[in-house]
Amino acid sequence: MNKDVRQSIAIGVIALLIGIAAFAYNWLIVGGGWQYFRVFLFPGNLVLSLFTEEIDFWSKLALQMSGQFVVTFSATYLVRRALKSVAH
Numbered sequence: 001m002n003k004d005v006r007q008s009i010a011i012g013v014i015a016l017l018i019g020i021a022a023f024a025y026n027w028l029i030v031g032g033g034w035q036y037f038r039v040f041l042f043p044g045n046l047v048l049s050l051f052t053e054e055i056d057f058w059s060k061l062a063l064q065m066s067g068q069f070v071v072t073f074s075a076t077y078l079v080r081r082a083l084k085s086v087a088h
Helices: 003-030 042-048 057-087
Strands: none
Touching: 003 042, 003 057, 042 057
C-alpha cells in the first residue's frame, strides 16, 4: 500500500471519528439542534443528500458515516495525487 493510500485512510478515519463524535454530541447532549452539525458532517451529508428521506434511522446513519469516510478519503487521495503531478 503506497503512502497516498495510507494517509488518505488515516484522514478518512479521523473524519469518521469526528463525524461520530459530532453526531453523538448533537443527538445525546444538544438534542438535535446544534448549529455546527452540518459543518462537521458535510462529507456525510453530501452522500446522504442522494437518497430519499424515507429510509430508516440506522440505514441513514450508516450511509452518512460511510459517506463521511469515503468522500474524505477520495478527496484526500485526489488532492495528494494532483499535488504530486503538479510538483513533478
